Amino acid sequence: xxxxxxxxxxxxxxDDGSHEQWVDSGVRMGSGHVTVERPEYRLRxxxxxxxxxxxxxxxxxxxxxxxxxxxVVTMSAKLGINGLASSAAGARPAQIVGxxxxxxxxxxxxxxxxxxxxxxxxxxxxxxxxxxxxARSLGLGIGSRFVVQAQGADGEITGQLxxxxxxxxxxxxxxxxxxxxxxxxxxxxxxxxxxxVTNVAIVLQSSGRTRRVxxxxxxxLAEPVERGEARVVGWREANPVLAAGIAIDEFGNYVIQGFLxxxxxxxxxxxxxxxxxxxxxxxxxxxxxxxxxxxxxxxVLIEGLTLSAVSGLVGVGxxxxxxxxxxxxxxxxxxxxxxxxELTFSGAVVDPVIVPIFGAxxxxxxxxxxxxxxxxxxxxxxxxxxxxxxxxxxxxxx
Numbered sequence: 043x044x045x046x047x048x049x050x051x052x053x054x055x056x057d058d059g060s061h062e063q064w065v066d067s068g069v070r071m072g073s074g075h076v077t078v079e080r081p082e083y084r085l086r087x088x089x090x091x092x093x094x095x096x097x098x099x100x101x102x103x104x105x106x107x108x109x110x111x112x113x114v115v116t117m118s119a120k121l122g123i124n125g126l127a128s129s130a131a132g133a134r135p136a137q138i139v140g141x142x143x144x145x146x147x148x149x150x151x152x153x154x155x156x157x158x159x160x161x162x163x164x165x166x167x168x169x170x171x172x173x174x175x176x177a178r179s180l181g182l183g184i185g186s187r188f189v190v191q192a193q194g195a196d197g198e199i200t201g202q203l204x205x206x207x208x209x210x211x212x213x214x215x216x217x218x219x220x221x222x223x224x225x226x227x228x229x230x231x232x233x234x235x236x237x238x239v240t241n242v243a244i245v246l247q248s249s250g251r252t253r254r255v256x257x258x259x260x261x262x263l264a265e266p267v268e269r270g271e272a273r274v275v276g277w278r279e280a281n282p283v284l285a286a287g288i289a290i291d292e293f294g295n296y297v298i299q300g301f302l303x304x305x306x307x308x309x310x311x312x313x314x315x316x317x318x319x320x321x322x323x324x325x326x327x328x329x330x331x332x333x334x335x336x337x338x339x340x341x342v343l344i345e346g347l348t349l350s351a352v353s354g355l356v357g358v359g360x361x362x363x364x365x366x367x368x369x370x371x372x373x374x375x376x377x378x379x380x381x382x383x384e385l386t387f388s389g390a391v392v393d394p395v396i397v398p399i400f401g402a403x404x405x406x407x408x409x410x411x412x413x414x415x416x417x418x419x420x421x422x423x424x425x426x427x428x429x430x431x432x433x434x435x436x437x438x439x440x
């Protein structure tokens with residue numbers, strides 16, 4: 043029971059840590075834990091689907107409110123559209139994203155993936171930061187010039203000459219094959235959209251705060267949401283592939299942990315039942331002195347619950363202490379990834395070092411599960427004790 047409780051703590055804290063890292067990587071590559079955008083933007087990704095200035099200002103005010111600000115780590119307002127990138131080597135479809143370089147550097151992970159050149163700077167003009175696979179397919183290098191084309195704010199197709207200042211590799215093929223970052227100033231001048239953006243992406247302290255912040259933002263933006271000018275989207279809706287991947291992984295973990303619970307339950311049944319079998323004379327004497335069968339069963343049930351509680355709490359305590367002492371700085375799984383240059387999971391880059399998360403809610407769940415199993419596993423021995431025949435029990439020879 044103690045070993046099972048300790049293993050359960052280690053397993054769940056590591057699982058929670060790995061899932062939180064996957065989510066953090068996925069949202070920083072994408073549109074944050076929460077994003078505000080027009081309802082039709084995710085389907086079309088066109089310049090016509092940008093947020094109005096009033097909505098963008100309302101989002102900023104809501105994020106600065108006392109109810110939301112403590113949960114926010116950073117935010118990035120972006121202008122993202124589909125377009126075409128072309129050079130002398132050919133043409134490729136591209137996802138062109140206008141960003142504030144300073145805000146995006148604190149928000150995303152793409153700026154850390156530089157393999158040539160540098161990331162964008164606020165005063166860059168006509169500069170582009172290009173995915174490695176897209177750069178290779180277009181024959182681009184640092185200083186190369188190429189043309190991007192997309193629909194402008196006036197509805198006409200417009201082109202812009204850009205110069206490559208940096209090439210990156212995010213380790214997510216879909217991003218490396220199509221993404222181009224330019225400054226918001228360049229995008230606004232090229233597309234005639236000024237300082238407008240298509241979405242405001244927000245990174246929170248943890249994924250568990252997504253619903254709370256989403257509800258607050260939806261309340262603050264009630265009017266534009268009702269008019270169809272904005273929509274608040276959580277990361278699960280924005281990245282359903284990642285959400286499904288984590289759900290499948292959690293299900294597998296729960297199945298394994300379920301088997302562990304069954305083993306723990308059999309251990310409790312065996313311990314308590316053997317105690318009942320070897321104490322039949324004692325129970326017979328107690329009932330002969332006036333203890334009812336129900337009270338006898340209650341005594342055994344309390345013993346089983348006490349055994350579960352004490353051993354479970356000791357196991358949880360040892361599990362917390364051991365996990366924190368040995369893996370507090372992270373569990374390095376790189377030994378299992380030898381020969382793998384890039385490992386991604388549902389569009390998120392997997393960090394080989396998993397830092398466990400010691401959440402109070404999770405610990406309470408573990409203790410509650412152990413106590414629940416203790417009660418369930420003690421029912422049968424308690425029924426056996428309640429059905430002890432007093433006459434036969436008094437003759438029972440230990």
